[in-house]
Amino acid sequence: MLIERLQGKNIGNWMDKGKALVVIGPRQVGKTTLVRQISQSLGRKTLWLTGDDPQTRAMLDNVSLGRMQTIIGQNEVLVVDEAQRFTNAGLMLKLITDHIPNIQLFVTGSSSLDIASQTKENLTGRKIEFHLYPISFAEMCAHHGYLRERSLLEHRLLYGYYPEVVAQDPPQAQKILADLSDGLMYKDLLTLDQIKKPSLLVKLLQALALQLGSEVRYYELAQTIGADPVTVERYIDLLEQSFVVFRLPSFSRNARNELKKGKKIYFYDNGIRNAILKNFAPLELRNDIGALWENFLIAERTKRNAYSDHACNSFFWRTTTQQEVDYVEEANGMLYAFEFKWNPNKSGSFPKSFSELYPNSQIAFVDRDNFEQFVNPMGR
Known part of the structure; x- marks a missing residue:
C-alpha cells in the first residue's frame, strides 16, 4: 500500500x-x-x-x-x-x-x-x-478519503499510525507494535552502548506511558523505577534523541505563580505507548481516554507543523494553583492556546487567569467534532 x-x-x-x-x-x-x-x-x-x-x-x-x-x-x-x-x-x-x-x-x-x-x-x-514521523491523519485522509479515516479515529487512538500498522486488523496490529516497541527501545541505544541497564529503560518507558498527559518530575520517576534522577534524565534524553518520546516544556513570562521549569512527555505514536503498557482495550473500557486524545492531538500537531514549515514554539501552561492550558503555541509574536476535550458535549472552561495574563492570545477548544483544522497542514 x-x-x-x-x-x-x-x-x-x-x-x-x-x-x-x-x-x-x-x-x-x-x-x-x-x-x-x-x-x-x-x-x-x-x-x-x-x-x-x-x-x-x-x-x-x-x-x-x-x-x-x-x-x-x-x-x-x-x-x-x-x-x-x-x-x-x-x-x-x-x-x-x-x-x-x-x-x-x-x-x-x-x-x-x-x-x-x-x-x-x-x-x-x-x-x-x-x-519524518509515523503517517499522519492528513496523509491518510488524502490516501483513502476523509470519511474513511474519520471512521477509524478510535482505531488510531489505540494502534497509531506506523506504516505497517495502518491497514492491519487489531490482532496483527498488536503483534507488529510489540515488535516495533522492542526495536525502538533498544536497537540504536544498545548499539551505541548508551544504555547500561535495559531493564531500567523498560521501567522508565512504562512509567512515562502511565504518566501521559501529566507533568513529569525526574525525582519522582527515579523513585518509581529505583534509579537516580541523573540517570532518569539521561535516559529520557536518549529516548528523545531516538524519536521515541518528546518533551513539552511549560510556558512562562515570569508571572509569579506560573510553572517555569515544568515538562510533560509524549510519545510520537499512540500505538507504541499502548504496546509498552500492553493495553489495547477499547475506549469504552479505558480510564485514560483523555491522555490518549491529548497525545494523539499533540503528535498530529507536531507532524502538521513540520510538514507545513510552520515555525513555532510549543508549550503547555500551568500555575501553582493548578490552572492549566493543554497546549500553547507561540508564533510570529502571537500566542495560540488550545484546550482538548474528547467529548464535544462536555462543557469546558478556559482558565481566566491565562486570558488575563495574555489578553491578546487566541484560544480554542479542540474536540473530536472539530479537530481536523488543528491537525490539517492547511489549517492555522
Whole structure:
C-alpha cells in the first residue's frame, strides 16, 4: 500500500541546490521508502550505502577522499541510509559535500544520538533537515478519503499510525507494535552502548506511558523505577534523541505563580505507548481516554507543523494553583492556546487567569467534532 507522504514534496523542492538532504525520524516510519521513491523518480544513477550492513560500515570507517570518490564513481545520486550507524558519520558526509559537489546526497537516520550532533557541527550551511514521523491523519485522509479515516479515529487512538500498522486488523496490529516497541527501545541505544541497564529503560518507558498527559518530575520517576534522577534524565534524553518520546516544556513570562521549569512527555505514536503498557482495550473500557486524545492531538500537531514549515514554539501552561492550558503555541509574536476535550458535549472552561495574563492570545477548544483544522497542514 503506497501512501503519499507530505514531506516528499518539501524534499523535492530542495533537489539540486547543493544541499545534503537529511531525513530523520523513528525507525520504520518510511524514511528509506520515501527516499527510494524520490531517487527513482530522478532517473539518475544512484548508489546506496546502508549503515545496517557491517561490510559497508567497515568499508567506510575513516574513509579517505580518494577512496570515497572511487566508491561513488559515476553515480549522480548518493543515499547514505541509517547514517547514525557509521563511525564519524558527520565527517564522512562533510567530506562528500565539500569535495564531491556535483552529487545529490540523501541521508537518513533513525537516531540523532550520533547523526544530529555530528551533522550540525560538520554540515552547517550544507544540509537541509526534514523530520519524518509515523503517517499522519492528513496523509491518510488524502490516501483513502476523509470519511474513511474519520471512521477509524478510535482505531488510531489505540494502534497509531506506523506504516505497517495502518491497514492491519487489531490482532496483527498488536503483534507488529510489540515488535516495533522492542526495536525502538533498544536497537540504536544498545548499539551505541548508551544504555547500561535495559531493564531500567523498560521501567522508565512504562512509567512515562502511565504518566501521559501529566507533568513529569525526574525525582519522582527515579523513585518509581529505583534509579537516580541523573540517570532518569539521561535516559529520557536518549529516548528523545531516538524519536521515541518528546518533551513539552511549560510556558512562562515570569508571572509569579506560573510553572517555569515544568515538562510533560509524549510519545510520537499512540500505538507504541499502548504496546509498552500492553493495553489495547477499547475506549469504552479505558480510564485514560483523555491522555490518549491529548497525545494523539499533540503528535498530529507536531507532524502538521513540520510538514507545513510552520515555525513555532510549543508549550503547555500551568500555575501553582493548578490552572492549566493543554497546549500553547507561540508564533510570529502571537500566542495560540488550545484546550482538548474528547467529548464535544462536555462543557469546558478556559482558565481566566491565562486570558488575563495574555489578553491578546487566541484560544480554542479542540474536540473530536472539530479537530481536523488543528491537525490539517492547511489549517492555522
